[in-house]
Amino acid sequence: LCSYPxxxxxxxxxxxxxxxxxxxxxxxxxxxxVEFHVGDSPxxxxxxxxxxxxxxxGYVSLSDNEKTGFKARELKSxxxxxxGTYLRITLxxxxxxxxxxxxxxxxxxxxxxxxxxxxxTFHTVxxxxxxxxxxxxxxxxxxxxxxxxxG
Numbered sequence: 001l002c003s004y005p006x007x008x009x010x011x012x013x014x015x016x017x018x019x020x021x022x023x024x025x026x027x028x029x030x031x032x033x034v035e036f037h038v039g040d041s042p043x044x045x046x047x048x049x050x051x052x053x054x055x056x057x058g059y060v061s062l063s064d065n066e067k068t069g070f071k072a073r074e075l076k077s078x079x080x081x082x083x084g085t086y087l088r089i090t091l092x093x094x095x096x097x098x099x100x101x102x103x104x105x106x107x108x109x110x111x112x113x114x115x116x117x118x119x120x121t122f123h124t125v126x127x128x129x130x131x132x133x134x135x136x137x138x139x140x141x142x143x144x145x146x147x148x149x150x151g
Contacts, residue, residue: 001102002104003069004013004092004093005090005092005093006090006091006093007043007088007089007090007091008088008089008090008107008110009042009043009086009088009089010086010088010089010110010112011042011085011086012084012085012086012087012112012115014116014118015040015084015085015116015117015118016073016083016085016114016115016116016117017082017114017127018038018079018081018084018087018114019079019080019114019115020077020080020111020112020113020114021036021078021080021087021110021111021112021113022075022076022077022109022110022111022113023060023075023076023078023080023089023107023110023136024073024074024075024107024108025062025073025075025076025107025108026073026105026106026107026108026138027065027068027071027072027073027098028060028065028070028097028100029094029105029106030063030064030065030074030094030105031062031092031094031095031096031105031107032061032062032084032089032092032093032094033060033061033062033092034059034060034062034090034091035056035058035059035078035089035092036056036058036078036087036088036089036090037055037056037057037087037088037090038054038055038057038080038082038083038084038087038088039053039054039055039084039085039086039088039119040053040085040086043086043088054086054088055082055084057080058078058103059095060076060078062074062076062082062095064095064097064135065097069104070097070099073108083117087112089107091105091107092105093105101104
């Protein structure tokens with residue numbers, strides 16, 4: 001029973017040209033509308049109520065899923081051409097249904113596809129060793145940020 005809209009802000013590994021966004025909606029905790037904004041500064045650096053340097057990319061509407069009996073998940077793919085370090089996803093009020101007693105919204109998956117704007121990696125494919133090192137570093141970093149991790 002939260003207030004709407006709800007905001008998710010994703011920080012990309014580096015400044016990138018975003019080409020495509022994919023969302024997989026939950027089968028019954030479905031937002032009626034999802035908006036996208038992109039920018040280079042974190043939203044916390046902006047005054048309340050102002051998205052700062054964020055630029056609105058647009059929105060998608062999601063089906064209420066009643067025709068499938070709330071068993072299917074909807075995948076939305078959005079082609080964009082935007083540059084930034086932060087992606088802000090705004091989830092609007094849910095579609096009401098008998099399974100969602102607390103008026104929640106949820107996304108099962110978010111996929112951000114694009115290209116790095118760092119000149120050294122823009123036209124190169126990372127080596128196997130670089131990918132492994134990047135994965136290990138990000139896994140260690142996530143563990144350090146996870147407050148439930150107990151050694």
